[in-house]
Amino acid sequence: MIAEIKDTQPEALEAVVIRFVGDSGDGMQLTGTQFSDTSAMFGNDVSTFPNYPSEIRAPQGSLYGVSGFQVHIGSVEISTPGDDVDLLVAMNPAGLKTNLYAVKPGHTIIVDIDSFNKKNLEKAQYETNPLEDGSLENYRIIEVAISSLTKEALKDVEGLDNKSITRSKNMFALGMVYWMYHRSPEHTIDFFNKKFASKPHLIESNTKVLNAGFYFAETLELIPNSYTISPARMPAGTYRIISGNTATAWGLLAAAEKSGLELFLGSYPITPATDILHELVKHKHFGVKAFQAEDEIAGITSAIGASFAGDLAITTTSGPGLALKSEALGLAMMVELPLVVVNVQRGGPSTGLPTKTEQSDLMQAMYGRNGESPVIVIAASTPSNCFEFAFQAAKLALEHMTPVILLTDGYIANGSEPWKIKRVSEMPEIKNNKVTELKENWHPYDRDEHTLARNWAVPGTFGLEHRIGGLEKDKITGNVSHVPENHEFMTKIRAEKIERVQNYIPELTTEFADEGDLLVIGWGGTYGGLHSAVKELNKKGYSNIGFAHFNYINPLPKNTEDILGKFKKTVVCELNNGQFVNILRMNFNKYDFLQFNKIQGLPFGNTELVEKFKQLLN
Amino acid sequence: METTNIKKYTFKDFASNQEVRWCPGCDDYVILRSMQKALPEIGVKKEDVVFISGIGCSSRFPYYMDTYGMHGIHGRAPAIASGVKLANPSLSVWVITGDGDSMAIGGNHFIHVLRRNIDLNMILFNNEIYGLTKGQFSPTSLVGQKTKSSPYGNTQPPFHPGELAIGAQARFFARIGGNTPKEMTQIFIEAEKFNGTSLIEILQNCVIFNDGCYTKYTDKDIREDKQLFVEHGKPMIFGKNRDKGLMLNKLKLEVVAIGENGIEQEDLLVHNAKDEDPTLHQMLVRLEYPLVTGIIRSFDDVTLEEREDALTAEVKSKSNFVTTDDLFFSGETYQVY
Numbered sequence: 001m002i003a004e005i006k007d008t009q010p011e012a013l014e015a016v017v018i019r020f021v022g023d024s025g026d027g028m029q030l031t032g033t034q035f036s037d038t039s040a041m042f043g044n045d046v047s048t049f050p051n052y053p054s055e056i057r058a059p060q061g062s063l064y065g066v067s068g069f070q071v072h073i074g075s076v077e078i079s080t081p082g083d084d085v086d087l088l089v090a091m092n093p094a095g096l097k098t099n100l101y102a103v104k105p106g107h108t109i110i111v112d113i114d115s116f117n118k119k120n121l122e123k124a125q126y127e128t129n130p131l132e133d134g135s136l137e138n139y140r141i142i143e144v145a146i147s148s149l150t151k152e153a154l155k156d157v158e159g160l161d162n163k164s165i166t167r168s169k170n171m172f173a174l175g176m177v178y179w180m181y182h183r184s185p186e187h188t189i190d191f192f193n194k195k196f197a198s199k200p201h202l203i204e205s206n207t208k209v210l211n212a213g214f215y216f217a218e219t220l221e222l223i224p225n226s227y228t229i230s231p232a233r234m235p236a237g238t239y240r241i242i243s244g245n246t247a248t249a250w251g252l253l254a255a256a257e258k259s260g261l262e263l264f265l266g267s268y269p270i271t272p273a274t275d276i277l278h279e280l281v282k283h284k285h286f287g288v289k290a291f292q293a294e295d296e297i298a299g300i301t302s303a304i305g306a307s308f309a310g311d312l313a314i315t316t317t318s319g320p321g322l323a324l325k326s327e328a329l330g331l332a333m334m335v336e337l338p339l340v341v342v343n344v345q346r347g348g349p350s351t352g353l354p355t356k357t358e359q360s361d362l363m364q365a366m367y368g369r370n371g372e373s374p375v376i377v378i379a380a381s382t383p384s385n386c387f388e389f390a391f392q393a394a395k396l397a398l399e400h401m402t403p404v405i406l407l408t409d410g411y412i413a414n415g416s417e418p419w420k421i422k423r424v425s426e427m428p429e430i431k432n433n434k435v436t437e438l439k440e441n442w443h444p445y446d447r448d449e450h451t452l453a454r455n456w457a458v459p460g461t462f463g464l465e466h467r468i469g470g471l472e473k474d475k476i477t478g479n480v481s482h483v484p485e486n487h488e489f490m491t492k493i494r495a496e497k498i499e500r501v502q503n504y505i506p507e508l509t510t511e512f513a514d515e516g517d518l519l520v521i522g523w524g525g526t527y528g529g530l531h532s533a534v535k536e537l538n539k540k541g542y543s544n545i546g547f548a549h550f551n552y553i554n555p556l557p558k559n560t561e562d563i564l565g566k567f568k569k570t571v572v573c574e575l576n577n578g579q580f581v582n583i584l585r586m587n588f589n590k591y592d593f594l595q596f597n598k599i600q601g602l603p604f605g606n607t608e609l610v611e612k613f614k615q616l617l618n
Numbered sequence: 619m620e621t622t623n624i625k626k627y628t629f630k631d632f633a634s635n636q637e638v639r640w641c642p643g644c645d646d647y648v649i650l651r652s653m654q655k656a657l658p659e660i661g662v663k664k665e666d667v668v669f670i671s672g673i674g675c676s677s678r679f680p681y682y683m684d685t686y687g688m689h690g691i692h693g694r695a696p697a698i699a700s701g702v703k704l705a706n707p708s709l710s711v712w713v714i715t716g717d718g719d720s721m722a723i724g725g726n727h728f729i730h731v732l733r734r735n736i737d738l739n740m741i742l743f744n745n746e747i748y749g750l751t752k753g754q755f756s757p758t759s760l761v762g763q764k765t766k767s768s769p770y771g772n773t774q775p776p777f778h779p780g781e782l783a784i785g786a787q788a789r790f791f792a793r794i795g796g797n798t799p800k801e802m803t804q805i806f807i808e809a810e811k812f813n814g815t816s817l818i819e820i821l822q823n824c825v826i827f828n829d830g831c832y833t834k835y836t837d838k839d840i841r842e843d844k845q846l847f848v849e850h851g852k853p854m855i856f857g858k859n860r861d862k863g864l865m866l867n868k869l870k871l872e873v874v875a876i877g878e879n880g881i882e883q884e885d886l887l888v889h890n891a892k893d894e895d896p897t898l899h900q901m902l903v904r905l906e907y908p909l910v911t912g913i914i915r916s917f918d919d920v921t922l923e924e925r926e927d928a929l930t931a932e933v934k935s936k937s938n939f940v941t942t943d944d945l946f947f948s949g950e951t952y953q954v955y
Binding site: 250304 | 634667668684687726727926930933934939940941942943954
């Protein structure tokens with residue numbers, strides 16, 4: 001049975017930010033995902049941000065065990081998960097305490113009153129009950145006995161233990177939120193039917209609780225009105241909600257199909273990159289060879305072996321893993337084999353903040369190898385365009401015979417948004433440099449005159465037997481060479497090969513203004529935040545602020561300097577202590593670059609950006 | 619790999635045009651020549667042969683073979699080779715490594731490649747010393763051994779490669795002296811025939827930094843008395859006069875003299891290399907007198923590639939996905955008009 005939406009008079013909203021918080025075992029990620037999927041299917045633009053602790057099940061009720069899922073839905077373009085929360089659903093005191101800062105004054109907080117007992121308040125380090133001491137006066141608090149209402153709703157369902165009952169309370173909260181935002185629970189009930197196909201009692205119980213929450217909200221006098229958000233205007237087509245990690249995996253699958261090569265993944269589990277491995281291992285039907293290796297080094301070296309043997313070779317990791325791979329990455333660069341290295345950045349250094357986002361591996365990607373060792377470095381900027389950039393990473397690796405590092409980050413990797421599905425036929429062609437037969441005077445280091453890519457002679461090909469390796473090679477034969485002039489020549493030609501990639505990548509573009517007083521520069525996963533902050537200022541009448549976002553870091557787009565010259569001030573915004581800004585300073589030293597940096601394991605907030613830009617404009 | 623219509627090669631076909639640069643008198647020359655003689659016998663096409671090495675004196679080996687090859691980075695050859703073989707299972711893949719490369723810096727890859735049982739052949743040049751860095755102790759150096767990094771004697775007890783390998787689930791382990799090319803060639807042929815990871819330890823003399831380290835076993839005059847060369851299905855008999863053998867006494871191997879105490883040849887242990895149970899193989903590997911050489915273990919088992927192929931076929935047969943479009947448009951999609 002599906003609860004029906006009665007004809008009420010909802011208040012129309014342009015966009016809304018909802019955050020679900022609770023213990024790490026409370027199912028907040030599932031609740032948030034269900035709400036965002038349902039909204040996307042309704043036609044809203046959507047952006048999500050899961051934020052969870054690095055412990056799998058931190059002690060119940062503790063401040064550090066709070067798991068959250070934020071979703072931003074709108075009838076307008078949504079580029080970030082938003083920062084100011086319109087509705088907070090807090091399943092316990094710790095969730096309330098750690099998330100109250102984000103709620104806009106005057107806005108709504110739903111709390112599970114059952115969880116506000118002495119023990120939980122103590123664990124959340126509340127001296128007095130915030131629901132009673134007046135500290136929440138500025139908010140609209142909706143107190144609901146979610147736990148006991150859930151139990152009540154399930155009293156007649158057979159075969160349920162206490163744990164299953166407690167665990168379904170998140171569905172009560174979701175039911176309430178569905179009613180408040182005028183969403184049908186239908187999609188979620190379909191989800192139960194599929195997920196619990198072999199456990200009918202769980203379909204029954206979850207559906208009951210979801211509907212109970214929905215009806216409770218409808219009849220509750222405490223919720224004065226419901227809201228509606230119309231579908232967003234988006235280009236026509238078939239869409240699905242996709243996370244950055246899935247989009248990355250799918251971009252690689254598409255590249256394998258387009259290039260006609262088999263895909264080999266050598267990988268070792270590491271947060272937040274592991275979901276790419278999880279996704280690719282599923283696709284044996286496409287001939288994907290996903291190899292979970294014994295360590296990060298075996299992950300990349302097995303991929304180098306597969307690349308030597310002619311596969312589209314991939315390795316996926318996060319910061320500390322990239323550090324372990326650096327020697328092998330130098331080998332791949334030296335032997336000039338195609339290889340895609342996906343680095344899903346997280347807070348560093350060392351183990352750092354595994355579940356939090358940061359952009360602090362840029363210098364490592366650029367320079368973290370011994371010797372003169374340039375590779376292509378590109379960065380995806382939104383969850384859905386991880387698809388394009390993963391595809392592009394494979395294309396560049398194959399066409400230029402070089403390792404390519406694709407940088408994403410925890411924020412876009414775990415975040416999700418609508419993706420207008422691409423057919424492989426819509427994607428650009430991918431050539432490769434394979435030689436299939438012996439020609440007179442053939443050498444393994446013969447190069448394409450335009451790209452300088454060497455040719456790719458794969459074991460099994462008659463007559464092309466040759467040896468490669470990490471020792472310096474003769475520029476033609478590829479045999480070991482210690483000749484001084486040859487080493488200098490080879491160092492320079494490997495660098496030039498990467499520089500020439502400029503001729504094959506798109507130029508940098510600006511948004512909102514082509515010239516003016518302030519140019520906002522970003523790269524990688526901060527696109528959404530920076531774009532919406534500049535857009536907001538632009539709407540408010542600031543026509544003198546432009547925005548340029550970099551996806552290509554090494555080499556930089558050809559026209560970078562032309563754009564820099566058109567603005568009076570430039571500010572480079574990064575989630576690190578200033579890495580890309582120094583690459584720009586090194587390349588364009590006649591310009592002044594201002595910095596705006598945040599190193600808190602969190603994305604930029606809209607307010608802080610808008611304020612900073614305003615200050616720079618005045 | 620196809621074995622039909624293969625050109626009849628000679629050992630010269632497998633020698634590259636590169637000048638061999640090992641020290642004069644090094645056993646590595648013997649190993650190289652034995653390999654160049656084994657490959658024509660194996661009957662694999664030259665273009666299907668790949669040599670992958672790590673770092674060290676031994677690891678220059680691929681440069682001297684006129685096949686496909688990669689001189690990798692220190693310790694990682696088994697992982698590189700695993701990628702080559704998984705990418706193209708029809709290739710004949712050989713790993714060349716040394717005692718430092720495989721058991722110190724590359725210890726992790728060494729044990730895992732054996733555990734997985736990927737069909738490749740790994741040749742371990744064990745000279746109980748670091749040669750290329752000029753004479754430091756290695757994981758197989760003896761306690762008390764004086765080297766450049768142990769001037770007062772090595773204090774770190776050694777690994778026995780075979781013991782480590784069998785502990786790591788090796789299905790094929792052979793050991794052979796660096797000065798017995800004929801037997802070595804035969805073992806290379808057997809290793810390639812074996813379906814799974816084959817490990818061959820070669821007792822390789824380093825003439826510069828550890829000269830004579832195996833003399834007490836491998837010297838021509840004494841080796842028949844000091845080594846037991848085992849063959850599957852044959853009694854464990856050794857000695858210049860073929861008058862000694864091995865018997866099992868409780869949980870110990872015992873050297874016995876044939877004809878003494880009423881012991882006949884029929885009483886000796888018969889070598890069963892194909893036994894799944896590695897207990898006796900481990901005992902043979904650890905024995906110091908006689909030193910056991912030959913193919914000690916050769917247990918046929920499923921390879922990783924076979925498991926992967928079977929799973930892939932099963933998944934393919936059940937899947938509706940032919941192209942990525944099928945995947946991308948599957949499940950929860952929605953239309954925007």
